[in-house]
Every structure is written in structure tokens, then in C-alpha cells.
Amino acid sequence: MDYQAILNDIADEIRPFLKEGKVADYIPALAEVDPEQFGMALTLFDGTQFSVGDAETLFSIQSISKVFTFTLALNFYGTDMYKRIGREPSGNPFNSLVQLEYEHGIPRNPFINAGAINVTDALLSHYGDDGNTLHEVLTFIRSIADEPSIDYNETVAASEMDHGFRNLALANLMKSFNNLDNDVQEVVETYFKHCAVEMDTKMLSRAMLYLANHGVDPITGTVHITPQQAKRINAVMLTCGHYDASGDFAFHVGLPGKSGVGGGIVAVIPKLMGLAVWSPGLNAQGNSLVGTKALELFTTKTGLSVF
Ligand code: DON
Numbered sequence: 001m002d003y004q005a006i007l008n009d010i011a012d013e014i015r016p017f018l019k020e021g022k023v024a025d026y027i028p029a030l031a032e033v034d035p036e037q038f039g040m041a042l043t044l045f046d047g048t049q050f051s052v053g054d055a056e057t058l059f060s061i062q063s064i065s066k067v068f069t070f071t072l073a074l075n076f077y078g079t080d081m082y083k084r085i086g087r088e089p090s091g092n093p094f095n096s097l098v099q100l101e102y103e104h105g106i107p108r109n110p111f112i113n114a115g116a117i118n119v120t121d122a123l124l125s126h127y128g129d130d131g132n133t134l135h136e137v138l139t140f141i142r143s144i145a146d147e148p149s150i151d152y153n154e155t156v157a158a159s160e161m162d163h164g165f166r167n168l169a170l171a172n173l174m175k176s177f178n179n180l181d182n183d184v185q186e187v188v189e190t191y192f193k194h195c196a197v198e199m200d201t202k203m204l205s206r207a208m209l210y211l212a213n214h215g216v217d218p219i220t221g222t223v224h225i226t227p228q229q230a231k232r233i234n235a236v237m238l239t240c241g242h243y244d245a246s247g248d249f250a251f252h253v254g255l256p257g258k259s260g261v262g263g264g265i266v267a268v269i270p271k272l273m274g275l276a277v278w279s280p281g282l283n284a285q286g287n288s289l290v291g292t293k294a295l296e297l298f299t300t301k302t303g304l305s306v307f
Pocket residue numbers: 061062063064094095113160167192195259260261262285286287
């Protein structure tokens with residue numbers, strides 16, 4: 001298959017839509033990003049990469065980091081994780097408080113904010129403190145992306161902390177139900193820092209390979225998680241990776257995927273490749289508008305989807 005030609009066609013076809021999305025402005029540091037950017041990349045199991053557009057521009061991965069922290073937590077806690085978080089789609093916005101109250105502080109899944117904050121809490125309990133936890137998360141991301149320079153942006157993390165009232169509310173609510181072990185402030189700060197990690201689409205598509213290959217990095221042979229855990233993470237990405245637009249993403253794209261309000265989306269084509277796309281303009285549910293369209297075009301043109 002001529003992946004380069006397909007990516008080039010997609011870049012042409014999405015151009016008219018670049019003005020339609022709206023950058024996330026509830027995090028002031030993200031509001032400054034030029035929305036009319038687009039990059040897309042894929043990495044095959046032998047490391048071959050194809051890309052188009054701004055594929056090497058770093059951006060804030062935001063909620064995509066939830067895939068990485070959930071992977072680490074499953075590694076240590078296994079199925080015990082499901083005592084503190086669920087694995088059902090929420091059908092609600094990613095930062096909603098309502099459901100968490102009537103479901104007694106147990107977040108629906110690890111990919112909405114409450115769930116990811118809870119996962120960060122589990123990592124803090126395992127690794128000790130903020131510095132250690134962040135170090136381990138970064139070490140893992142650098143390893144799966146095969147890129148030692150990856151780091152988080154302190155300005156973005158601080159900007160979110162200044163406006164993180166909802167996330168603090170979610171963490172406090174979980175604490176009130178005894179479903180958060182560490183200090184609320186520390187958990188939320190650590191969560192904001194891993195959301196503020198910066199990567200480009202080439203790195204992100206490379207980082208998805210372990211999920212396309214039963215938990216094993218096909219290039220280095222490193223075992224990151226068990227095949228069963230890889231299956232579970234992919235399943236939760238498919239059903240919960242795009243919040244209240246998860247059904248729509250499955251309908252249009254047909255791949256396990258995870259979005260972030262920085263405009264990035266990662267997706268997995270089992271046994272074949274990792275995919276990543278970035279365009280900062282978002283749709284109403286907080287997912288990249290052009291990114292979603294580009295992935296839909298990709299699965300339509302290639303016939304590659306899990307269905
Ligand atoms: O907690 C937040 O709101 C952000 N750090 C992450 C949210 C996010 O990426 C949701 N994405 N669509």
C-alpha cells in the first residue's frame with residue numbers, strides 16, 4: 001500500500017476544514033496555539049515511518065497521557081485497578097462531576113479526568129512522591145517512543161494548575177468517598193504535569209506500537225504489559241477514548257484511539273501500525289475536529305480498521 005500517497009491525499013482533503021475547530025481555551029497556555037496546523041504519522045513494526053504536514057511539531061499530549069499512566073498502573077496493580085475505577089463509557093463530558101457523585105466516587109473509566117486522576121493517585125502510592133512518579137512516567141514514554149528528549153512543559157502545567165478548579169473538585173469528591181489515597185493537591189499537580197508532556201505525531205505513532213503488538217515493543221522486543229492487558233487497554237480506548245464522542249469515533253473511524261485537548265489523537269491498527277494525528281482545532285466534545293476527519297479518511301482509503 002502506498003501510505004505516503006494516502007497521507008498526502010488526506011492532507012489535501014482536510015485543508016478546507018482547518019478553520020472549523022476551536023482551540024482549548026480553558027487552559028490559557030493552550031489558547032495561544034495556531035489552530036490551522038496539521039500533522040499525521042504512522043509507524044510500522046519494522047520502524048518505517050510515513051508522515052505528512054507538521055508531523056515533527058511538538059504539542060501538548062494532554063489526555064493521550066492517560067493511556068500511558070493506565071498502562072503503568074495495570075502493570076503494578078493488575079485487575080485490582082478495577083476496584084477503584086470502572087471500564088464503561090461515561091456518555092458525559094470528560095470533566096463532568098455529576099456522575100461521579102451518584103456513583104460514589106468511582107470514576108466510570110480511566111480516560112475521563114476523574115479516572116485518570118485516580119490512576120495518577122495509584123501511581124503516586126506505588127512510586128512514592130511527585131518527582132518519582134513523574135520520572136517513571138517520563139521514562140516509560142521515552143522508552144515506548146524511543147525518544148530520550150521527551151519532557152513536560154512547566155508553563156502549560158502551571159497554567160492548568162491556576163485554572164484547575166474542576167479537576168481539584170473531582171479529586172476532592174473522590175477523596176470524600178475514600179477513593180483517593182494521596183494529598184489532593186499533589187495528585188492533581190502530578191496529573192497536570194503528565195498531561196503537559198510534549199510530543200510530535202511521529203513519536204506518538206511510534207509509542208503506540210506496543211498496543212498494536214500484544215504489549216510487546218516489536219522493534220526492541222521489550223515486554224511492557226501482558227497480551228491480555230494490551231487487549232483491555234485497546235478495548236477501553238475503543239469504547240471510552242473520546243469521552244461522549246466515543247461511539248461517534250468508533251462509528252466513523254473504527255479503531256481504538258485516544259484524544260487530547262491539545263488536538264492530538266493516537267490510534268492503533270492491531271498487528272500492523274501505530275497512528276497519530278494532530279490539529280489543534282477541537283469539536284464540541286473536545287476532540288480534534290480535523291484529526292478525527294483525517295483518521296476517518298485513513299481507514300476509509302486503506303480499508304484498515306478493526307471491523
Ligand atoms: O484535565 C484536563 O482538563 C486536561 N489536562 C486534559 C483534558 C483532555 O485532554 C481531554 N481531551 N479531550
